[in-house]
Structure formats: structure tokens, C-alpha cells
Amino acid sequence: xxxxxxxxxxxxxxxxxxxxxxxxxxxxxxxxxxxxxxxxxxxxxxxxxxxxxxxxxxxxxxxxxxxxxxxxxxxxxxxxxxxxxxxxxxxxxxxxxxxxxxxxxxxxxxxxxxxxxxxxxxxxxxxxxxxxxxxxxxxxxxxxxxxxxxxxxxxxxxxxxxxxxxxxxxxxxxxxxxxxxxxxxxxxxxxxxxxxxxxxxxxxxxxxxxxxxxxxxxxxxxxxxxxxxxxxxxxxxxxxxxxxxxxxxxxxxxxxxxxxxxxxxxxxxxxxxxxxxxxxxxxxxxxxxxxxxxxxxxxxxxxxxxxxxxxxxxxxxxxxxxxxxxxxxxxxxxxxxxxxxxxxxxxxxxxxxxxxxxxxxxxxxxxxxxxxxxxxxxxxxxxxxxxxxxxxxxxxxxxxxxxxx
Amino acid sequence: xxxxxxxxxxxxxxxxxxxxxxxxxxxxxxxxxxxxxxxxxxxxxxxxxxxxxxxxxxxxxxxxxxxxxxxxxxxxxxxxxxxxxxxxxxxxxxxxxxxxxxxxxxxxxxxxxxxxxxxxxxxxxxxxxxxxxxxxxxxxxxxxxxxxxxxxxxxxxxxxxxxxxxxxxxxxxxxxxxxxxxxxxxxxxxxxxxxxxxxxxxxxxxxxxxxxxxxxxxxxxxxxxxxxxxxxxxxxxxxxxxxxxxxxxxxxxxxxxxxxxxxxxxxxxxxxxxxxxxxxxxxxxxxxxxxxxxxxxxxxxxxxxxxxxxxxxxxxxxxxxxxxxxxxxxxxxxxxxxxxxxxxxxxxxxxxxxxxxxxxxxxxxxxxxxxxxxxxxxxxx
Numbered sequence: 177x178x179x180x181x182x183x184x185x186x187x188x189x190x191x192x193x194x195x196x197x198x199x200x201x202x203x204x205x206x207x208x209x210x211x212x213x214x215x216x217x218x219x220x221x222x223x224x225x226x227x228x229x230x231x232x233x234x235x236x237x238x239x240x241x242x243x244x245x246x247x248x249x250x251x252x253x254x255x256x257x258x259x260x261x262x263x264x265x266x267x268x269x270x271x272x273x274x275x276x277x278x279x280x281x282x283x284x285x286x287x288x289x290x291x292x293x294x295x296x297x298x299x300x301x302x303x304x305x306x307x308x309x310x311x312x313x314x315x316x317x318x319x320x321x322x323x324x325x326x327x328x329x330x331x332x333x334x335x336x337x338x339x340x341x342x343x344x345x346x347x348x349x350x351x352x353x354x355x356x357x358x359x360x361x362x363x364x365x366x367x368x369x370x371x372x373x374x375x376x377x378x379x380x381x382x383x384x385x386x387x388x389x390x391x392x393x394x395x396x397x398x399x400x401x402x403x404x405x406x407x408x409x410x411x412x413x414x415x416x417x418x419x420x421x422x423x424x425x426x427x428x429x430x431x432x433x434x435x436x437x438x439x440x441x442x443x444x445x446x447x448x449x450x451x452x453x454x455x456x457x458x459x460x461x462x463x464x465x466x467x468x469x470x471x472x473x474x475x476x477x478x479x480x481x482x483x484x485x486x487x488x489x490x491x492x493x494x495x496x497x498x499x500x501x502x503x504x505x506x507x508x509x510x511x512x513x514x515x516x517x518x519x520x521x522x523x524x525x526x527x528x529x530x531x532x533x534x535x536x537x538x539x540x541x542x543x544x545x546x547x548x549x550x551x552x553x554x555x556x557x558x559x560x561x562x563x564x565x566x567x568x569x570x571x572x573x574x575x576x577x578x579x580x581x
Numbered sequence: 582x583x584x585x586x587x588x589x590x591x592x593x594x595x596x597x598x599x600x601x602x603x604x605x606x607x608x609x610x611x612x613x614x615x616x617x618x619x620x621x622x623x624x625x626x627x628x629x630x631x632x633x634x635x636x637x638x639x640x641x642x643x644x645x646x647x648x649x650x651x652x653x654x655x656x657x658x659x660x661x662x663x664x665x666x667x668x669x670x671x672x673x674x675x676x677x678x679x680x681x682x683x684x685x686x687x688x689x690x691x692x693x694x695x696x697x698x699x700x701x702x703x704x705x706x707x708x709x710x711x712x713x714x715x716x717x718x719x720x721x722x723x724x725x726x727x728x729x730x731x732x733x734x735x736x737x738x739x740x741x742x743x744x745x746x747x748x749x750x751x752x753x754x755x756x757x758x759x760x761x762x763x764x765x766x767x768x769x770x771x772x773x774x775x776x777x778x779x780x781x782x783x784x785x786x787x788x789x790x791x792x793x794x795x796x797x798x799x800x801x802x803x804x805x806x807x808x809x810x811x812x813x814x815x816x817x818x819x820x821x822x823x824x825x826x827x828x829x830x831x832x833x834x835x836x837x838x839x840x841x842x843x844x845x846x847x848x849x850x851x852x853x854x855x856x857x858x859x860x861x862x863x864x865x866x867x868x869x870x871x872x873x874x875x876x877x878x879x880x881x882x883x884x885x886x887x888x889x890x891x892x893x894x895x896x897x898x899x900x901x902x903x904x905x906x907x908x909x910x911x912x913x914x915x916x917x918x919x920x921x922x923x924x925x926x927x928x929x930x931x932x933x934x935x936x937x938x939x940x941x942x943x944x945x946x947x948x949x950x951x952x953x954x955x956x957x958x959x960x961x962x
Contacts, residue, residue: 182619184611189621190816192611201607205600205785211592216886217895218584220591249650249787252805252815283805283814290804293666382816387607389650389787389818406802408688409653409681418681419653420592420780422787422821491617498618 179545181496187383187476187535188332188360189500193428194385194536200431201387204424212421213410223423230430234379237433238358238367240394246413247421250391251359252283253406254378255326257393257417258355259287261403262376263296263324266353271321272296275314275352277328278518279303284326284357305520306469307336315346324353329361329377333515333531334468335477337365344373353401359383359391363436364444364474369394375401381425385536386432390425393417443536448475450534450543457547461554463567467516467529478532481516482550484564485557487527493553497546500531585939587896589781590730590758590872590930595824596783602827603785606820614817615806624819631826635790638829639756639777640766647791647812648822652757652778653681655791656724658802658813659753659774660685663722665800669693670721673712673750675736676915677701682724682755699725703916705734705863712744720750727759727770731912731928732863733872735763742771751797757781757789761832761839762869773797779821784828788821835933843931844870846940850929851875853944857951860922862913871932876925880954885927888950894943897928 184192193201204226212227214220228242235242248254263274276288278300288298299317303309309327325347330337340356347354354373359380361367369377377394381387395401395416409418455478458464463483482490491501501513512526521529532546558564563573586594606627612620614628629643636643649655660682664672672686676698686696697715700708707725716723723745728735738754745752753774759765761782767775774797779788793799793812805814832839850873851861859875876882882898889896909923929943 184620186613186616186618186620189616190611190613192609193607195608198607202600205595205603209592209594211588211780211786214588214591214895214897216883216897217588217890219586219588219895249654249818250815252803253650255805256803256814281805282807283803286804286807286814380816387818387820388816389821407654407657407681408684409657409679411680418657418684419651420786422650422780422785424785425787425818425821495618498612498616498620500616500618 179541182498183496183542183545184498185532185534185538185542185546186498186500187538188335188531188533190382190388191385191535192537193387194432194435196435197386197428197431201424201428204427208423210423212423213412226423227421227426230426233430233434233437234392237362237437238369238377238394240369241397244369244394244397246393246395246416247426248391248393248417249389250382251357251378251380254380254391254393255281255283255357256287257403257406258376258378259284259324259326260291261406262353262355262401263291264404265402266323267296270323270351271319273319273322274298275301275317275322275325277301277303277309279307279331279333279515280326280328281332281357281359284328288326302518307331307334307467307519308469308472309338309343311339311342311346314343318346318350318352322350322352324355326355326357328357329367330358330364330474331468331515332360333513334479334519335360335474336468337472337474340374341372348373360474362433363440364476369396376403381429381432384432384436387425387428390422390429392429444475447534447538450538450540451475451478453540454478454532454534454543454547457543458550461551465525467519467521476534478534479529480532481521481525481529482554483525483528484561484567485528485554486561487529489557490528490530490553493557494530494549496549501529583893584890585894585935585943587894587929587931587935587943589932590928591897592780592786593783593932594934595785596828596831598831599784599824599827603820603824606823610819614819615808624817627819627823628817631822634826634830635777636792638765638833639760639775639792640768641792645767645792645795647793647809648817649789649791649813650787650818652755652776652789654802655776655778655789656681656755657685658791658799659776660722660724661689662799662802663751663753663774663797664689664694665798667721669695670719671695671697671715673697673699673715673720673723675699675701675707675725677705677729677912678724678726679730679755679757682726686724701915704866705729705732705912705916706866707736707741709740709744712741716744716748716750720745720748722751722753724753724755726755727765728756728762728869729912730758731910731926732866732874733758733868734863734866735759735869738770738772746771758869760829761836762871763840764836767792779825779828782828782832785821785824787818788825790825839933840870842933843935846931846935846937847871847873849937850940850944853940857944857948862918862926863916871930873929875927876922877951878922878925879958880925880951882924882926884954885925885950888954889946892946892950894946897930898926
């Protein structure tokens, strides 16, 4: 089997649409084009029925009631709606303090920053060096006026899985609304919202082989969680989120989540094998560091820092593989990843990190090609690096005093 | 029996060329436009191409187009965002706006703003005297739709913008129902912000835009990855945006044919409607060519619409978004139409694929249904 370059190893940025998903969507772009809110004719009814079937599929993947699923345009909107919506609704009774984590996605951090501008106070918890939250530190951050906590299920950059059940229980004991960003979790970890003490959960379709432009927010019914709508209008989604529903995209998300439910167990085994193979291969290179805990981690993600290599030249050198350095959403900037910095990585190691994210269409050949490519390119880059030479000579670079120029 | 679709103001069928443009982005192409590798760069290029297509369709610069997920989102963004954290003042919206303009304005009242409503006359046209009266109070933002979704009435937005600007107010227009039905020129309208939507012009659901004068200080609705120059975070819906771009280009090219075709059909429709005793709303106003909003005295609109669906014609009784409720149209009430007559309202909104034969068949069916329902009413009485 031949390998087609560039090899796509950026499944955490976005996934290809599964052909089965695309096939299911297309009829809703052509013959079944009705507006699901049209109640006066069959075009509308057909669309509405498809929307409700998809809602059931999304609910099933996470063991929720379909009535707990609210459609949005994506996880960014879900996160904004959950965080601002719950904080605004409950602040008068509970208070104006919010807890989140320094390694959250920008779509959580930035709405929390917006709440701060509105007069809320926020604690951004620092994770442990392995990326996980220390539950005692979480407890210590709680104040009598804490209204909301938001913790992501699976980190987008390093793939670590937080102990959502334990954090949720702490929130319950302290009467705090608990939001979880699960954009990176669906199809990768089992989610059972009947058991998990979570009040609000964000989902995205395009990280799980569905289309872009569609997501959902889980809003618990028992006990009932209220949110203030962020978008007003036709009163769709029981008033929580107005706007004409994009039927084909919703259908696509439903199908993507159905496939995830049915195939995730076998798929994750295969992906774990590929990831282990990739890890083993890359660990044959000297001075590589895995970022984030390896045990509490989805198999799809491998984030590695290559010491003594300059970040930008690394990315240039590995053009045959499509990977990301830092998360896609911030990779337009040359700042080192804030997630890796929060783990205590130096700027140099953060800069020279690569996130390999593996998925449904990755093959063993892709992995082997990648290993060989990395070995050869890292070798060449280090040959050019005076730092690498100093390291080989036994110089401790952290103790070197550099002359200013 | 295949149903004839007369509900194009609610949503439109995707044009085949649009589907063709979208398909690669639903199947083989799958980058995240923010990613720096080739997959991401291809996606970024596709979005920027679509942005140019959208901009040139509405006489704007590409840099003035902010993509959103829908017209509703763009309207919420405009109202909430332009009000922003400014000192609360007055927001003026017309009494015939879509709820996704009036409700965000009402929501701002919780933050100390005053939301006021501009009256319209019996032809659904803005009462300019009332507007000038309202503008005497310090006003931050005026929002008036370019074409009404129910009656089709077109407002003199350039004049309204002028009045708003004289009072140092920002001007927004919801042009969702105007795009593709009449020439829309952002610069000529003189507005600071304008909402447009893809699925009303043969594009897919899931894309809209706010066309925005960059000098306006606007607060985002969605925070996160900083897409759309920080004004609208969230991974871009490439397929829908590409489809929107193509649909815009097609709509502008086909505007002449569209206007002459639908206005000819409507003329036949309305002369037939008059003959069988319908009242046509706002019929003397300047309207988009495809829309006809009418009622028969003493016949419930809901009943008539259901009967028409059974006989193979998809029409609407009001705007789809509010057709859950049986309240009479707020647009008609604002025009001073009697509640009873307003309850009878039926909207036909035509598209380029409708034919004269369909109009003739519709008139025949309508005549029979109206007679049947009248007879039933007479028996019940």
C-alpha cells in the first residue's frame, strides 16, 4: 500500500466527514430542503422529523434524554451559551465566582474572561505537570459565591482525560453548576450522563467525523438546569437558542454520533495500537518528551516535544505530514502553546512540540512513514543545531549564561 | 402527487451549482482553516474566495464580511454587539421586524436600554414622522429591515440611514429577504451593518453574514478561537460558506430574470386572487417581486394552509419561525389590520422554478377550497 502525502495526522483539529455521514446529509440538501420550523406543509415536517431522529442519536451516544439536547452551530457556541447562559441565570442567587482550568480551550477561557469584564471573578486552576487537575486544589478554589465550574473532558492539545465524575461530585456537594466541554471526547471516551454528575455538556460534530457548523449543548432536566439564551428570535430549541435549524448538518451530526456509538470500542483499540506503534518509534529518537499523562489519555493523541530543535524549522521540515503545533485555533500566533506552558514546559520545549492526532482513516503505513520522517528530519535539524552539539559535549544548557547582543 | 413549493421566503431549495461547489468540502477536503498545513490553507483560501463573492454581491469590501451561522445570529450580533458596553440609550427597531431583531433589543432593556418601536402605515411602510419624533431622544442604534418577510414591502433604508446618521445613531438593516430579490448595495444604503443569509437565496442552511463598517465598535457574541478577526469565534463551516458564496454570485447574475419571472407570476396570481375576493396586504407598497400576502374574510389562515397542503401546495400562514403560535401576524397588526382578517393571512412566496401553470392550478384549487370552507362555515353558523 502506498502512502499519500501529506499524511493527515491532525484529527484533533478537525476530522474528515465519514462518507456514510455525507451520504446521509446530501438528500437533505436536495429533495428534502424544508425549514424544520415550517408547520404548514410536508417539506417542513420531513425536515423536523429528521432533526428529531438526529437528536435521539446524539442523546444516545451520551445516554441522555433527547429533550436535553439543544442544537448550536458548534462547540464554541455551546461553550459560550453554557458559560454565559448559566452564569447570568444563576449569578443573582448563587454569586459571581467561576472556576475553570488554565488548559481549557479558548472557547471556554474567553467567555470566562468576558464574564470577568462584566464583574464576575474567575479562578483559572493550574493543572499538575501531567495535565490533570488535583482534586484537592479544585476543592480549595471553591468559594461560597462560586456559581459555575467548567472543566473539559479531554484536552485538545495533550489528550488527557479529567476525572469528570469526581469533579462533578464535588460540584454537587457545593451546589455549583458544572459544565464540561466534550468536543474532544465524543467517540473517544464513554460518556454516560445518567451517571455523570454534569449539568451542561458541549459537543461538536466535526471532531467526530461529522460536518462543521453544527454542535449541541446538553442541558440537564433532572434536576432542571436553566440558562439565559444568548441568541433570541424565532424561539427555536425551546427558546434556548433561536435560529433556523440547518437540517442537513443536524442529520450529519446524528449519523456521525450513531457511528461513534456503534464503532468506538473497536475503533479505539485499533487507534491505540497505532498510537503505541507511533510512540515506540518516536521514542527511539533521543531527547523526546511526551506532554501530558499517558495513562489518563485518549489513544488518538500524542503530543511530543523534540528537544534541541527549533519549532518553526521543525514544522517546515515535516511538511509531508499535516500535524499541528499547539492547537489549530491558536496556531496562527507564534506564541508557545499556553497549554504546554501551564504544564511547566519551558518555552523551548513548548515551541518544539508536535501534536500527532490519529483517527479513523490513519493506517499503519502512515504511522511508519511518520516515524521514519521524524527520525530523519530531527537528525538533520540537530546536525545544524549548535545547542545539540553543546548538549552532546555535556554542557548543561540551563546553566549557560548567554551574552546579550 | 408532488407538492408545489410556494414558501421560498421560509427557505429555498439548494441550487445544483451550489451543491456542486459544496460537495468537495463535505467529502474529500477536510482542513480546519486555522491550521497551517496544506489542508488548512486550502480551506482558508476557499473561505476567502467565498467572502469575495458575498462582498461583491452586496457592494461591500471582502474585509467587511463577517460570517455567522445564520441570519438570526447576525441580527443578534448586530443588535447586542453594537449596543455593547456603551452607555445605555435608545435602540429603535420597526414594529414589523423579525423577532431575531426585536427580541435582542428587548433583552437589552434588562441592561438599562430603552427599546422603542417605529410605527408603519397601512401599506407596511415606515412612518417617517414617527421615526423623526423617536430620534429626538438620544439613540444609539436604529434597525429597520430592507424587505419584510411577510408582506414583501421594501423600506427606504437610504433615507432612514440618513436620518439616523444625522442623529449620530448607528444604522443596521436586516436584508435577509431582500438579497437575491432586488439589488442590494451596502454602500448606497448608507448603513453601518447589514444582515444577509444563505438559505433564502438557494444556498445551504448554516451560513449567514453581518456586513459591517469596520469603524463600528462591536462586541462579539461568541468568544473563543478568534476566527473572523476575533468578531466571531468558532471553526468555520467551510461547506456552507462556500455554498453561500456561490449562491450569492448566482443570485446577482440571475437577478434580472428572477425579478421579471416572479413579478409576472405574481401579477397573474394577484389578479386571480382579487377575482375570488381576497384582500392583498400592502399591495400598494413597493414590494419584492415574489411575495404575496393575502386573506379571505372569515376563513382561518391555518385552516386554509392545511387544506392547501393536502391538495399539493406548500404555502405559509405567517413566518415559519412563529407559525407554532396561532397569534395573528404582528406585522399585520402593526399595519392596523383587523385581528379577524389578520387571522386569515396566507403567504405565497415564489421562486425561479415556479411556473404559470402552477399559479393557474393554485388559483383553481384555492377557489374551490375557499368555497368549501365558506360552505362549512355557513353550515356551522
